[in-house]
Amino acid sequence: MEIRRITNDESEFVIDLFDKYRVFYEQESNYDLAKDFISKRLINNESIIFVAFRQDGNTRIPVGFTQLYTTFSSVQLSKNWILNDLYVERNYRKQGIGKGLINAAIEFAKKDGASFLELSTAINNITAQKLYEDIGFVRQQPSRTAFTYRTSLLKFKRLFNSKLKVK
Numbered sequence: 001m002e003i004r005r006i007t008n009d010e011s012e013f014v015i016d017l018f019d020k021y022r023v024f025y026e027q028e029s030n031y032d033l034a035k036d037f038i039s040k041r042l043i044n045n046e047s048i049i050f051v052a053f054r055q056d057g058n059t060r061i062p063v064g065f066t067q068l069y070t071t072f073s074s075v076q077l078s079k080n081w082i083l084n085d086l087y088v089e090r091n092y093r094k095q096g097i098g099k100g101l102i103n104a105a106i107e108f109a110k111k112d113g114a115s116f117l118e119l120s121t122a123i124n125n126i127t128a129q130k131l132y133e134d135i136g137f138v139r140q141q142p143s144r145t146a147f148t149y150r151t152s153l154l155k156f157k158r159l160f161n162s163k164l165k166v167k
Contacts, residue, residue, distance in 0.1 A: 001052055001053065001054055001063075001095075001096075001097060001100060002052070002053045002055075002060070003050055003051070003052045003053075003100050003101060003104045004050065004051065004053075005048060005049065005050050005104075005108070006042070006049050006050070006051050007042065008039070008042035008043045010051075011035070011038050011039050011042055013051050013053075013062045013065075014038055014049055014051055014062065014065045015031065015034050015035045015038055016031070016062075017051075017062060017063075017064065017065050017087055017089070018034045018037070018038055018065065018067075018085070018087070019031050019034040020087065020089070021065075021085055021087035022034065024087065025122070041067070046069070047067050047068060047069050047084075048067070048068040048081075048105075048108065049065055049066070049067045049068075050065065050066050050068075050101055050104045050105060050108075051064070051065045052064040052065065052088070052097045052100060052101055054092065063088060063089045063092040063097060064086075064087060064088035064089060064092065064097045064098065064101055065085070065086075065087055065101065066083060066085060066086045066087075066101040066102065066104070066105050067083075067084055067085040068081045068082065068083055068084065068105055068108070068109070068117075069081070069082045069084050070082075071118075073115065076115050078113070078114065078115040079112065079113060079114055079115075080109075080114045080115050080116050080117070080118065081105070081108075081109040081112070081114050081116075081117050081118070082117075082118050082119070083102070083105050083117055083118065083119040084119070084120075086098060086101060086102065086119070086128070088101075098128075098131055099131060099134075099135060102131075102132075102135055103135070105117060106135075119132065119137065
């Protein structure tokens, strides 16, 4: 198995895997949108993507990927990474590929000087939770000092468009 970071010229290695990843999380398959999304992330240097390859004769087959996004902490004065996507083709699971991709992400984040690497997974994805915990990730409890809130910006679209003028 070979794991390496791909460049924007190599996006074709991950698009099919990315589309399957989205289907795994109950999104509709849409190869064109997946291609556009991945291409923009790579061209704009908005994400880091590692791809795992298996050799089949003379052909190198992409069998898994992980995608990282950067984030910053003003309090810690640090750059950090979010491991947002991890996917391994069904026929190649339980062969250490997911662990290899995560380890590549960890090494990258450490070399980049990050304070932490964070990830999330579905509550019912017990297999992934076990893998993450076996590697050394610790499930986080709600913070004693802060609550995290989120809102969908779509519901504010009309409000912003009609009342707020941002220059």
